[in-house]
Amino acid sequence: MKTIQVNLGQRSYPIHVESGLLKEIPSILSIKNQGQKWVIIAQQGIIDRYGNALSDQLSEAGFDTLTIDIPTGEKAKSFDEYQIILSRMVEAGCDRSSIILALGGGVTGDLAGFAAATFMRGVDYFQIPTTLLAMVDSSIGGKTGINIAEGKNLIGVIHQPKAVLIDPEILHSLPKEEITSGLGEIIKYGAIRDKAFLTSISLWLDDINTFPFEKAIIRSCEIKAAIVSKDEREGDLRRILNFGHTIGHALEAYYGYGEMRHGDAVSYGMICGGWISNQLGYLSKHDYQNLKDIIQKLPLQSLNKFDPNQIISFIKNDKKIISGQLHFVILNGLGSAAITKNVAHDIILESLKEIQ
Ligand SMILES: NC(=O)c1ccc[n+]([C@@H]2O[C@H](COP(=O)([O-])OP(=O)(O)OC[C@H]3O[C@@H](n4cnc5c(N)ncnc54)[C@H](O)[C@@H]3O)[C@@H](O)[C@H]2O)c1
Numbered sequence: 001m002k003t004i005q006v007n008l009g010q011r012s013y014p015i016h017v018e019s020g021l022l023k024e025i026p027s028i029l030s031i032k033n034q035g036q037k038w039v040i041i042a043q044q045g046i047i048d049r050y051g052n053a054l055s056d057q058l059s060e061a062g063f064d065t066l067t068i069d070i071p072t073g074e075k076a077k078s079f080d081e082y083q084i085i086l087s088r089m090v091e092a093g094c095d096r097s098s099i100i101l102a103l104g105g106g107v108t109g110d111l112a113g114f115a116a117a118t119f120m121r122g123v124d125y126f127q128i129p130t131t132l133l134a135m136v137d138s139s140i141g142g143k144t145g146i147n148i149a150e151g152k153n154l155i156g157v158i159h160q161p162k163a164v165l166i167d168p169e170i171l172h173s174l175p176k177e178e179i180t181s182g183l184g185e186i187i188k189y190g191a192i193r194d195k196a197f198l199t200s201i202s203l204w205l206d207d208i209n210t211f212p213f214e215k216a217i218i219r220s221c222e223i224k225a226a227i228v229s230k231d232e233r234e235g236d237l238r239r240i241l242n243f244g245h246t247i248g249h250a251l252e253a254y255y256g257y258g259e260m261r262h263g264d265a266v267s268y269g270m271i272c273g274g275w276i277s278n279q280l281g282y283l284s285k286h287d288y289q290n291l292k293d294i295i296q297k298l299p300l301q302s303l304n305k306f307d308p309n310q311i312i313s314f315i316k317n318d319k320k321i322i323s324g325q326l327h328f329v330i331l332n333g334l335g336s337a338a339i340t341k342n343v344a345h346d347i348i349l350e351s352l353k354e355i356q
């Protein structure tokens with residue numbers, strides 16, 4: 001088993017990665033079992049596929065388990081669903097010693113993590129990610145939250161899990177489009193932090209059937225863990241993880257969440273971000289072209305015609321605007337990123353031609 005540490009003093013935790021790890025979860029967690037309630041939060045489809053088996057194994061090992069199902073899709077990250085979880089936990093007799101297991105993709109992790117952060121002022125939780133995107137990104141770093149009508153992820157707290165348990169075998173059941181979405185984030189790690197990794201990803205993408213997911217997950221987790229360890233609360237370092245996200249989030253908002261996959265939107269956003277980096281003199285034309293070629297190896301969902309001015313108006317409402325200033329992530333080489341506050345809306349508008 002490969003273990004990567006997120007170093008945050010008393011809030012430090014391990015990320016365990018191993019094929020077949022799901023079956024090992026009762027033994028990994030047994031040291032924590034003191035008769036408290038263990039609450040598995042998952043979507044029904046994931047409960048059928050993995051949750052029931054996990055719950056049975058935990059029960060056999062002497063755990064007192066409760067499973068709470070949540071709806072599929074971004075709509076689950078709502079006040080209503082959040083409240084249902086808390087009510088069901090109270091009804092089932094949960095208390096401050098109860099522990100939540102977030103079994104699912106980023107939606108489940110964000111919602112279950114937020115419930116864990118706030119139930120009785122905070123209980124422990126474990127992330128058991130089941131999508132590629134959750135394995136390499138959303139399960140690490142402690143960002144939890146829900147959406148409100150005014151925008152995505154506007155309500156939330158940072159609450160670190162006690163561990164992240166990753167079983168790459170689970171990816172066998174994940175639809176291809178969700179794999180592509182996760183691959184977008186994996187490319188991002190290479191682009192912002194590790195040129196050699198980016199080169200490997202490019203080669204691996206030439207034959208997706210032999211793509212070494214476990215290897216790519218481990219390297220991505222190492223990069224995210226190192227960044228979060230140095231900058232938990234999103235100063236300039238953690239912000240580089242948002243490469244491709246300013247335009248990506250705007251595309252997601254424009255097309256509608258659920259219509260446009262997050263990782264696909266980020267991939268398009270990275271093409272624009274790379275182009276802007278070149279225009280501003282940070283990235284060579286050759287490196288930009290190289291990045292674009294790698295991203296275009298992904299079978300991204302195609303972009304329907306969009307209105308560039310509307311994309312800009314979504315960007316004006318982005319969370320990355322702090323005190324009126326847009327913090328934009330640029331590349332100053334492949335494998336190296338920085339934040340600049342000098343990206344005008346005009347150049348963003350022009351960059352959209354690269355993906356139209
Ligand atoms: N907290 C963070 O740091 C962070 C970072 C990035 C994204 N996010 C959030 O993550 C969410 C997106 O996460 P996501 O892309 O994982 O989407 P998701 O959780 O909606 O999962 C995508 C789909 O895959 C299905 N699925 C999950 N695992 C499966 C499996 N093993 N087999 C078959 N089907 C499976 C789900 O039922 C769902 O329909 C967004 O809400 C985003 O805001 C959070």
Ligand SMILES: [Zn+2]
Pocket residue numbers: 137185245262266
């Ligand atoms: Zn992302």
